[in-house]
Amino acid sequence: STVEYWGQSYEQESSGSGSGIIIGENENELLLVTNNHVVEGDNATVKVTFSDESTAEATIKGADSNADLAVLAIKKKDLTDETKKNIKIATLGDSTKTKVGDMSIAIGNALGYGQSVTVGYISAKDRKVSMEDSTMTLLQTDAAINPGNSGGALINASGEVIGINSVKYASDDVEGMGYAIPISSIKDVLDTLMNKQTRQKVSGDKASFLGISGVDVTYSISKAYGYPQGILLQNVQQDSPADKAGLVKNDIITGFDGDSISSFSDLKEKMQYYASGEKVTIDYYHMENGEYKLKSAEVTLWT
Numbered sequence: 001s002t003v004e005y006w007g008q009s010y011e012q013e014s015s016g017s018g019s020g021i022i023i024g025e026n027e028n029e030l031l032l033v034t035n036n037h038v039v040e041g042d043n044a045t046v047k048v049t050f051s052d053e054s055t056a057e058a059t060i061k062g063a064d065s066n067a068d069l070a071v072l073a074i075k076k077k078d079l080t081d082e083t084k085k086n087i088k089i090a091t092l093g094d095s096t097k098t099k100v101g102d103m104s105i106a107i108g109n110a111l112g113y114g115q116s117v118t119v120g121y122i123s124a125k126d127r128k129v130s131m132e133d134s135t136m137t138l139l140q141t142d143a144a145i146n147p148g149n150s151g152g153a154l155i156n157a158s159g160e161v162i163g164i165n166s167v168k169y170a171s172d173d174v175e176g177m178g179y180a181i182p183i184s185s186i187k188d189v190l191d192t193l194m195n196k197q198t199r200q201k202v203s204g205d206k207a208s209f210l211g212i213s214g215v216d217v218t219y220s221i222s223k224a225y226g227y228p229q230g231i232l233l234q235n236v237q238q239d240s241p242a243d244k245a246g247l248v249k250n251d252i253i254t255g256f257d258g259d260s261i262s263s264f265s266d267l268k269e270k271m272q273y274y275a276s277g278e279k280v281t282i283d284y285y286h287m288e289n290g291e292y293k294l295k296s297a298e299v300t301l302w303t
Contacts, residue, residue, distance in 0.1 A: 017109050017112035017148050018034055018035065018038030018039070018108075018109060018148060018149075018150045018151045018152075019034065019038075019107070019108030019109045019148065019149055019150060019151045019152030019153075019165065020032045020033060020034035020038070020072070020151040020152065021033050021034070021090045021151070021152065021153045021161060021164065022087060022088065022089050022090055023071075023089065023090055023092070023190065023194070024089060024194055025076070025089065028075060028076055028077075029061075029073040029074060029075060029076060029198065030073070030074045030076055030079065030087075031061070031071055031072070031073055031194050032048070032058060032071065032072045032073075032074070033069060033070070033071050033072075033151070033164065033190060033193075034069075034070055034072065034150070034151030034164075035068050035069065035070065035150045035151040035164065035166055035168065036063045036064065036065050036067075036068045036069055036070040037068055037150065037166075037168055038070070038150050038151045039060055039063075039070050039072070040063070040065070040070075040269075046058045046059075046060070046072055048072075048074060050079075050083045050086065050087060052080065052082050052083050052086055054079070054080050054082070054083050056074045056075075056078045056079060056083075057074070057078070058072035058073060058074045059072065059073050059074075059198055059199075059200065060072055061073040061193060061194070061196055061198045061199075062192070062193035062194075062196040062258075062259060063193070063259060063270075064189050064192075064193065064259060064260050065260055065261075065262045065263075065266050066134065066229075066260040066262055067181070067186055067189045067260070068134075068136070068166060068168065068181065069164070069181075069186060069189055069190065069193065070193075071190065071193035071194050071196075073198045090153060090161050091159065091160050091161065092160065092161050092183050092187070093155075093156055093158070093160025093161055093162045093183060094160075094162075094183075094184055095139065095162040095163060095182035095183045095184040095185070096182075096184045098122055098125060098139065098156065098162050098182075099122065099125075100121075100122050100123065100124060100125060101121055101122065102121065102122045102156060102157070103119065103120075103121060103122075103156065103157045104119070104120055104121060104122050104139075104141045104143050104154055104155070104156065104162070104163075104180075105117060105118070105119050105120075105143065105154070105155045105156075105157075106118045106119075106120075106141070106143040106144065106145050106149060106152065106153070106154050106165055106178065106180075107152050107153045107155065108145075108148060108149035108150075108151070108152025108153070108165060109148040109149065109152065110144075110145075110146040110147070110148045110149050111146055111147055111148045112147075112148045113148070116146075116149075118143045118144040118145070119143055120141050120142040120143030120144070120176075120178075121141065121142055121143075122139060122140070122141055123140040123141055123142050123176075123177070124139075124140040125139060125140075125182075127139070127140045127179070129169045129179055131168065131169060131219070134219050135219070136169065136181065137182070137185065138163075138166070138169060138179040138180060138181060138182065139154065139162065139163045139179065139180045139181075139182050140177060140178070140179055141154060141178050141179075141180065142176040142177070142178070143178055144178065145165050145166075145167060145170065145178030145179070145180075146167065147167050148167075149165045149167055149178075150165060150166055150167045150168065151164060151165065151166075152164070152165045153165070154180040161183055162180070162182070162183055163180025163181055163182055163183055164180055164181045164183065164186075165178065165179075165180045166179055166180065166181055192258060196258065199273035199274075200273065201272050201273055202272065202273065202274065202275040205303075206275040206276050206303070207271075207272075207275075207276065207303060208241075208271060208274050208275060208276045208277075208278065208301035208302060208303060209240075209241070209271070209301070209302075209303070210240065210241050210242045210267075210271075210282075210299065210301070211236065211237035211240020211241055211242050211243060212231075212233050212235065212236055212237070212240070212242045212247070212253075213233070213234050213235045214231045214232050214233040214234045214235075214253075214264065215231070215232050215234060215264075216230075216231060216232075216262070216263045216264055217229050217230055217231070217232050217252060218263075219262075227252060227292070228252050228254055228285045228292055228294075229254070229262050230252045230253050230254035230261055230262060230284075230285070231252065231253040231254075231261060231263065231264055231267060232250065232251075232252050233247060233248070233249055233250060233251045233252070233253065234249065235249060236248055236249060236251075241299045241300055241301055241302055242282075242299065244299075244300070245282065245297040245298065245299040245300075246297050247282070247284060247297065248286075250287060251284045251285065251286050251287075252284060252285040252292065253267065253282060253283070253284045254283050254284060254285060254294075255281075255282065255283030255284075255296075256270050256271075256280065256281075256282055256283075257270070257274070257280045257281060258281070261283075271301075274301055275301070276301055276302045276303040277300070277301065277302065278300070278301050279298055279299070279300050279301075280298070280299050280301060281296050281297070281298055281299075282296065282297050282298075282299050283295070283296050284296070284297070
C-alpha cells in the first residue's frame with residue numbers, strides 16, 4: 001500500500017493508496033497516523049513518498065481497529081535533510097469547540113492522484129454513523145471526501161487538525177456528506193499507539209501461537225445479543241499458552257498487548273510481530289454469575 005501524508009507531502013497514484021497526518025516524533029522516529037482500514041492486512045511496511053519525491057518505508061507501530069486508527073513509524077535516518085526541512089508536524093486542534101457552519105478543509109490523496117484540497121463547512125457534530133462492523137460518532141462536512149482521502153486531515157480555518165477523514169463511512173447514494181473522526185475523541189488512543197514499541201515481523205522459526213479456536217463476535221451479533229465484540233473461544237487447547245493463562249471456552253478476547261481485537265484476522269495479524277517466549281497481556285471477558293466481566297491475563301507465547 002501507499003499512503004500520502006499531510007505536511008507538504010504527496011503520493012503518486014497506486015493501488016491501496018490513502019492519506020495520513022504527521023502527528024509526532026521521538027528520538028529515532030517520525031510518527032504518522034492514518035485509518036486502520038487503509039493499512040490493514042499490509043505486510044509490515046507502507047511506502048511513503050514526500051514532496052521532494054523521496055520515499056521511505058513506514059512500519060505499522062500500532063493499530064486500533066475499533067477506532068479505525070493506525071500509527072506508523074519512519075526511521076529518521078531514512079529521511080534526507082531536504083525532506084526533514086520540507087515536512088512539518090501537524091497542529092492538533094480541539095474538535096469539541098467546532099461549531100456547525102465552521103469552515104472545514106479536507107487534505108488528502110483523493111483517488112490516488114496526489115495531494116488534493118477540498119473546502120466546505122461542518123454540517124453536523126456528533127453524527128452517529130453505523131456500519132456493519134461498528135458505530136462511530138463523527139464530524140460531518142460537505143467538503144468533498146473521496147476514495148484515497150481516508151486517513152487524511154480535516155482542518156479548520158486556523159490550520160489545526162480537527163478530524164481524520166474516513167471514506168469508510170461514506171455513501172455512494174448521496175453527495176455532500178463526508179465524515180471525519182473527531183480528533184479530541186481519539187487523543188488517548190493516539191497517545192497509546194504512539195508510545196508502543198515499534199515491531200518487525202518475526203521469522204517463521206520464531207512464530208508463536210495461543211492454542212485457541214473461535215468465532216468472531218461481530219458488531220451486529222454484539223448489538224443483537226449483548227455480547228462484547230471480539231473472539232468467542234470455542235476451544236482452548238490443553239496445556240497451550242491460553243490454557244496456562246486461565247482462558248476457557250466461551251471467553252471473549254477483546255485486546256492483545258494494548259491493541260483492541262475485534263476479529264480473528266486482527267489477532268493473527270498482530271501475532272505475526274510477536275516471537276515465541278514473549279509475554280503479552282490479553283484482555284478478555286469471562287462469564288461470571290450470568291454476565292461477562294472484563295479480565296486480563298499475562299500469556300507466555302510459544303511455538
